[in-house]
Amino acid sequence: METILLQLLNGLDKGSAYALIALGLTLIFGTLGVVNFAHGAIFMIGAFCAVTLSKLLNLSFETIDPEKVDFLGNPAKIKTPYVEAWFGPDFGHALIDWSVPLAILFSIPIMIAVGFAMERGLIKHFYKRPHADQILVTFGLAIVLQEVIKYFYGANPISTPAPDAFKGSFDFGAMLGFDPNMIIYPYWRLIYFGFAALVIGAVFSFLQFTTFGMVVRAGMADRETVGLLGINIDRRFTIMFGLAAAVAGVAGVMYAPILSPNYHMGMDFLVLCFVVVVVGGMGSLPGAVAAGFLLGILESFSSMNAVKSLLPGIDQIIIYVVAIVILLTRPRGLMGKKGVMEE
Amino acid sequence: MSKTDLTRRSVLRTGAVAGAGLALPTIFTSGASAFTNEPMGGTVTLGFNVPQSGAYADEGADELRAYQLAVEHLNGEGDGGMLNTFSSKVLEGNGIMGKKVEYVTGDTQTKSDAARASAKSMIEKDGAVMITGGSSSGVAVAVQGLCQEAGVIFMAGLTHSNDTTGKDKKANGFRHFFNAYMSGAALAPVLAARYGADRKAYHLTADYTWGWTQEESIAAATEALGWQTVNKVRTPLGAGDFSSYITPVLQTDADVLILNHYGGDMVNSLTNAVQFGLREKMVNGKNFEIVVPLFSRLMARGAGENIKGILGSTNWHWSLTDAGSQAFVKSFGTKYGFPPSQAAHTCYVQTLLYADAVARAGSFNPCAVVEALEGFEFDGLGNGPTLYRAEDHQCFKDVLVVRGKENPTSEFDLLEVVEVTPAAQVTYAPDHPMFAGGALGACNAG
Numbered sequence: 070m071e072t073i074l075l076q077l078l079n080g081l082d083k084g085s086a087y088a089l090i091a092l093g094l095t096l097i098f099g100t101l102g103v104v105n106f107a108h109g110a111i112f113m114i115g116a117f118c119a120v121t122l123s124k125l126l127n128l129s130f131e132t133i134d135p136e137k138v139d140f141l142g143n144p145a146k147i148k149t150p151y152v153e154a155w156f157g158p159d160f161g162h163a164l165i166d167w168s169v170p171l172a173i174l175f176s177i178p179i180m181i182a183v184g185f186a187m188e189r190g191l192i193k194h195f196y197k198r199p200h201a202d203q204i205l206v207t208f209g210l211a212i213v214l215q216e217v218i219k220y221f222y223g224a225n226p227i228s229t230p231a232p233d234a235f236k237g238s239f240d241f242g243a244m245l246g247f248d249p250n251m252i253i254y255p256y257w258r259l260i261y262f263g264f265a266a267l268v269i270g271a272v273f274s275f276l277q278f279t280t281f282g283m284v285v286r287a288g289m290a291d292r293e294t295v296g297l298l299g300i301n302i303d304r305r306f307t308i309m310f311g312l313a314a315a316v317a318g319v320a321g322v323m324y325a326p327i328l329s330p331n332y333h334m335g336m337d338f339l340v341l342c343f344v345v346v347v348v349g350g351m352g353s354l355p356g357a358v359a360a361g362f363l364l365g366i367l368e369s370f371s372s373m374n375a376v377k378s379l380l381p382g383i384d385q386i387i388i389y390v391v392a393i394v395i396l397l398t399r400p401r402g403l404m405g406k407k408g409v410m411e412e
Numbered sequence: 413m414s415k416t417d418l419t420r421r422s423v424l425r426t427g428a429v430a431g432a433g434l435a436l437p438t439i440f441t442s443g444a445s446a447f448t449n450e451p452m453g454g455t456v457t458l459g460f461n462v463p464q465s466g467a468y469a470d471e472g473a474d475e476l477r478a479y480q481l482a483v484e485h486l487n488g489e490g491d492g493g494m495l496n497t498f499s500s501k502v503l504e505g506n507g508i509m510g511k512k513v514e515y516v517t518g519d520t521q522t523k524s525d526a527a528r529a530s531a532k533s534m535i536e537k538d539g540a541v542m543i544t545g546g547s548s549s550g551v552a553v554a555v556q557g558l559c560q561e562a563g564v565i566f567m568a569g570l571t572h573s574n575d576t577t578g579k580d581k582k583a584n585g586f587r588h589f590f591n592a593y594m595s596g597a598a599l600a601p602v603l604a605a606r607y608g609a610d611r612k613a614y615h616l617t618a619d620y621t622w623g624w625t626q627e628e629s630i631a632a633a634t635e636a637l638g639w640q641t642v643n644k645v646r647t648p649l650g651a652g653d654f655s656s657y658i659t660p661v662l663q664t665d666a667d668v669l670i671l672n673h674y675g676g677d678m679v680n681s682l683t684n685a686v687q688f689g690l691r692e693k694m695v696n697g698k699n700f701e702i703v704v705p706l707f708s709r710l711m712a713r714g715a716g717e718n719i720k721g722i723l724g725s726t727n728w729h730w731s732l733t734d735a736g737s738q739a740f741v742k743s744f745g746t747k748y749g750f751p752p753s754q755a756a757h758t759c760y761v762q763t764l765l766y767a768d769a770v771a772r773a774g775s776f777n778p779c780a781v782v783e784a785l786e787g788f789e790f791d792g793l794g795n796g797p798t799l800y801r802a803e804d805h806q807c808f809k810d811v812l813v814v815r816g817k818e819n820p821t822s823e824f825d826l827l828e829v830v831e832v833t834p835a836a837q838v839t840y841a842p843d844h845p846m847f848a849g850g851a852l853g854a855c856n857a858g
Contacts, residue, residue, distance in 0.1 A: 075659040083653060140730060140824060141745045224469035226679045228716025238689035250694075251662065255687040258655070327687070328653060329679050329714045333467065337652050372656035374645060384656075385648045 084365025085265030089320035093313035109339030115321025116330035118176035184314025226329035350405025448563035448858025459540030478756035482763035497792035524554035549573030556585035563858020578847030596633030598833035609638035614666035679714035719816030803842035
């Protein structure tokens with residue numbers, strides 16, 4: 070029972086990341102009709118926004134401490150972060166400690182700008198080209214972006230911890246009447262789940278309850294008719310690209326303490342998230358979210374030792390097995406709509 | 413109907429002349445060169461095959477720095493580094509046997525096929541007489557096999573799998589780096605002394621050759637001291653989030669988690685294990701402990717504070733105070749501004765050892781170099797007295813047991829040496845079962 074509860078929590082946690090990335094992918098596909106293989110790279114850039122802010126807040130000046138020596142035996146250089154010198158040690162330290170949550174604010178304008186630049190600079194030239202061309206150009210863009218990140222940040226993962234206040238674990242076991250420490254779950258992962266739910270809710274509310282969202286939904290259903298009504302739907306879709314980039318970006322920022330960011334983390338998520346989108350149904354936002362959580366949970370359960378002993382290697386293929394089954398039984402995915410990618 | 417003069421005798425005669433004509437260039441070539449890529453002019457070319465792209469690119473960059481430093485020192489530039497402390501004194505800073513050392517580089521991409529392709533190119537197009545480098549056992553085994561076929565020497569870089577000098581050993585291949593068996597033999601007594609002999613271990617293991625041999629080695633060494641192995645779980649390479657492999661540990665009565673992971677997998681699995689509160693957990697009345705048998709300082713940085721107090725092993729560390737280590741750290745640190753990694757150290761040492769073997773043999777012929785390296789005993793290269801064992805071409809030397817430092821004084825000061833395990837304690841018989849199944853074979857000079 071404890072194992073099942075823990076794997077359920079793991080699944081919700083993994084599913085949160087899948088759902089957030091797949092949501093952005095589906096938004097872009099639904100509005101612009103573009104299959105964006107660079108979306109994983111946007112998630113990765115988001116994580117590196119957290120790394121960048123952390124590095125900026127840690128920018129330091131050096132003073133010589135004659136009593137200590139460095140590895141070459143020279144007088145040691147002691148580094149003091151500027152923020153600690155400017156705002157006092159306590160507040161300066163708190164700023165550095167909270168760099169990941171602060172990076173959400175830092176990343177949103179950056180990610181929107183990245184989204185705009187990608188859409189206006191490259192992807193808009195491929196709207197009327199076949200999906201194969203779009204996949205090739207966005208995949209190439211993803212590789213370029215990850216190599217740029219590697220050039221500046223190196224190939225090794227970079228530790229980006231959560232604030233000290235969230236470093237512990239919550240004991241679900243004690244709360245539910247089990248033995249203490251049997252069902253514990255890290256605070257930050259719980260926060261990530263809550264954050265994902267909040268972002269997903271906000272995106273759905275924005276599309277459902279605002280005039281802008283209504284126009285976008287109308288454009289997704291029938292772009293031509295909305296255009297004939299005199300509405301500049303292209304501009305709105307560009308904004309949606311920026312929004313999708315921001316969603317993936319903040320998902321990456323919050324994921325940084327869970328997995329130390331590295332330049333290929335986007336690629337690791339990309340293929341999985343495409344499977345999520347296909348399983349959920351191309352162009353379906355609720356489908357993407359539901360499939361994200363479903364596949365996250367299934368992936369988690371397939372990693373259980375009992376399951377692996379029955380079906381060795383199942384943890385590595387479960388997502389693709391589910392995708393095959395869904396596509397055979399429901400070719401449009403769980404919530405796919407007729408006519409999407411079926412021309 | 414036309415008449416032809418074709419007879420059996422004329423066909424034989426024509427064939428013999430044509431055959432001799434075709435064979436002529438080969439005869440001249442083989443007469444001119446006694447072995448593959450024999451250096452003819454005033455230079456000799458070495459091939460540095462390191463990961464310049466992919467997940468181990470930072471480690472590869474550090475290896476390349478070390479190789480460039482070694483070339484400088486061999487050519488008599490810089491401060492000489494470990495040439496000043498090396499017990500063998502045949503290298504005089506005038507290249508190798510008077511030939512200036514030049515080098516070419518290849519990118520292994522940490523993929524066996526790419527590594528073989530780049531090594532092949534350096535041998536066939538650039539005339540490299542020796543190939544060295546790499547940051548993965550899969551790559552090392554693949555390139556070692558290629559070098560054996562091509563007739564050049566392979567001086568392995570960072571490769572820790574038992575197989576490199578076990579079932580996949582080759583006469584033309586040599587490994588200075590330690591191996592998984594040695595990690596187990598060095599680490600187990602320290603673990604037993606610190607954590608007690610009554611422990612239950614749970615292994616998470618990277619699902620490929622290196623992970624398997626490390627799991628086997630550590631389990632055998634700890635079980636011999638009384639530990640129980642509760643479970644061995646294989647994890648896919650590059651799994652990313654290891655939470656679904658970590659949480660089942662909570663449901664067992666294991667009180668030690670052994671992470672047979674390296675690189676990004678090590679960073680992620682260790683970070684996840686700490687996030688799930690394993691280090692604060694009490695099981696069987698004991699503190700839960702995490703062990704990372706193979707530590708890399710470059711990789712440890714990615715795990716940040718999570719490595720504090722974690723025990724592991726390493727081939728070399730820049731904080732060692734012997735004359736050789738200090739000379740190398742001074743050379744490297746002065747040139748690049750930071751201390752070298754263990755990958756840089758082993759690559760630098762391998763280059764010097766190759767050059768020294770050539771100089772002692774008086775020939776670049778791979779078979780002469782093999783003979784010079786087999787059974788060679790040396791000192792002054794940072795690991796104390798060392799033997800290049802003839803039977804398997806594995807170096808036997810002291811192994812360092814290290815721990816993540818609680819109060820680092822700099823970004824490089826992440827590990828502290830808790831014990832230097834003597835070479836005798838990590839030495840095994842050449843026919844040890846963990847290394848069985850292969851044979852060196854005969855050296856190949858091409």
